[in-house]
Amino acid sequence: MSDDAKSAALCPVGVLSVGASIPRGRLAVVDIASAWGLPGGRGSVAVCGPDEDTLTLACSAVERALDAADVAIDTVGGLWWGTARPPMPEGPSYAFLATAVGLDETADGMLASGSIHAGVDALWAAWDSVACGAVKTALVVASDALIPGLGTGAERSTGAGAVALVLCGLDGSSSPAGKLVSRSSFTRPFLDRYRGDNQPGTGDPYDARLYREKELVPLVSGAVDQIRDEIPANARWSIPDPDGRLGKVLARATGAKEVCSEGVFAKVGEAGSAAALLGALRGFQDAGTVCVVAAGGGRSSVVVVELSGPLPGASDAISEFDGGARGVRPLGYPSVLRSRQQLVAMSDPVPMGVPPGSAAFVRGNVEMLRLRGRRCGRCSAIAVPPSIHPVCPSCGALGGEEIALARSGTVQTFVINHTMPPPFEAPLPLAVVDLGDGARVMLQGMPEDASELSIGDEVGLELRRYALERGAPVYGFKVYRLPSDTSASSKDEE
């Protein structure tokens, strides 16, 4: 590259916090191997349930990062989302996430996609927007829940997860614990993992040795070598580890001594676009330098992060490796295949009353994605959702104020539905919940809570995928039982 091609002075930006979300479901790799008549298989991969996808993971990672930074969403100038496989490859994926996290309609941002390099693409773009002054505060989220092809090698390594960062300018108005200080990138055109236009799942067709030694090592080295001089010897490294072995090879090749991403693959697998930042989480716990190395789609990039102390949110984010406050949830291979819609009942799944393209969703999407209600101006009762209540159901008054509903409450009553047609899965709890703000909702619960749910239980609400029909997802909130050592009041204060 000519000396004129790049600026001599890269403009650093701040990192205020990090948040992560990894699905609690874990699939033992030995189960996948034995299903295909193969020996061996070590560790487990993080897998989504039927109501989770890259968007729901991204949404909760963003909420956690905002909480950790104590930043209100209405002060955020934009959202940059990187995911190799957005829920709708062509469609309003970005708009759905932006709405779900509560971003202002006029905010900046983009969806980076196309390969698992998308997480770093989004980070670079957000960095540029903050650096040039277009926005003061930016949200970056890298997430993926890829669907591997059945019987491919990728199936035994594909995990899922999301990491969000809150970036800010370095104008002195905030004092971020982290700074993005340097970056580099390298490109070579070769197929590693890929999914063609007409293929349902991701595969890795190349010979493993060719991929490992002939292609990926020089690719990553090509990125690292450009800025090797700027990286201190005691830097902590997040190194790509697409199969649980290659990470070590790449660490040797790049001269990475302290590899903070080690062990992540064994716990969650390779989480696509989120992998590089997930691997960096342990490095974010203390002051020092972290080199975040990403590779995928024929590109490798490095982002150097300098920390003056622990990055807010890092320790909570690390707990996601072990399932967070609620712990991991072992899942069987057939259940994972159903969740990915790779195992489908012969009888047609029951379609929704109206399809996702219906005007009902034009009217209702915002109130579903943001969990909205309307508080009556006369009697203060809260109607849920606003679009089906032209007047207050309590007193009949017109008007009132649309509000975001509380995200926690107590169970007024509930059922566990055991008898439903496909695509529903039993047991399905459905709970009537009295929210902290006085509103009442009836929402689905989590199957893992079915055996323990009781009247009076404290519950939280989180975004999940309610349906996937004609390729379009329907999102709404679901109820999860709060661990008994977490009181509802402390949850509300977060």
Add this chain to the structure above:
Amino acid sequence: MGWNKVAMVGAGLIRMGELFDQSYEQMAYGAFKAVVDSVDKGFDPSQVEAAIVATQRGTLWGQEGIGGNTVPSAIGIAGIPCTRVENACPSGSDAFRIGAMVVASGVHDVVLVIGVEKMRDKSTEEGLLSRAAAGHPVYNRGETAPVLFAPFATRHMHDFGTTREMLASVAVKNHHNGALDPYAHFQSEITMQQVLDSPPVCHPLHLLDCCPQTDGAAAVLLVSAERAKEFTDKPVWVAGFGVATDHPYMHEKSSYVGLPATTMAAERAYAMSGVSPDEIDMAEVHDCFTITEILDIEDLGFVEKGKGGIASIEGETAIGGRIPVNPSGGLLAKGHPIGATGVAQVTECFWQLRHEAGDRQIEVRNGNALQHNVGGRGSGVAVVNILTTNAS
């Protein structure tokens, strides 16, 4: 004391069940023939001046919209005025109420009320269970029919100590009664242990806490009070009725231990008829699930709120008890062909008040019977009809 402007002079139904061999039209004809044959002094089909048809859900047998024209053609009286009524589970009882108002208006003197429902032409998964995907895509998703009542069971058990055995006692009693009813879908006794051991459908409700899916049809003839004696010397009078609506969504209920629609409808029916709950000799109430009958007998004023479970397990609602409830077997044993259900309940009241109920005859003390349905998503509508043999 009753309203008594309209008399029931005939009632009939077909044997309820999985009537795979009968079409909607054949069931309608069967019920019509039964009601024609039931009139004491004889009746000619051409005497029907108008008909009200109750059918709740034509989509269960592949019919998007059934108009009022389907039934007159099927039963051989094409050309008469006929209107279809759809008002959720109370469709049949509301058709009865509307039929009575049509007669009372003076426009028609002889009105046929006929309820017909085909529930089993579609598989369960394509039929009733498919409603798990109907309604609001978030707030109703997963909401099969038991989800509309099981939350009340959970809360009733929590607040009042109602037990699964108390719920089960309703099913045991109604199957006992059904075994005495030649028109019932199920005509065999069940034990409490069988109810308790049946598979869970929607916790806390198990399979035998739930009514079956039943095909069926029922019909009654309503005539003006002045002309009743042309048809019978033993008319049953429409003493009063009440309808009430409540918020349709489950998260909007004011409580989960009672159904306000039932309470309001009952208050209106009691006021119109001048009959009080303790003057009712028997009741046919909406027992789509065991918990529903427990809620009903409380909300209708037969027992104190919270005592429905105890009253049931102690036999107060049995045929020989203080207030016999669902001597026909109810929805649990006789079946729940939705549009026909209310009309079939009225038929049972007609027979009981005329001492024509055979082995399941209750003791008629005051000459008053009550019929009740509730439904419509989260019990958003209820109908109560009160019948009497007491001339005003």
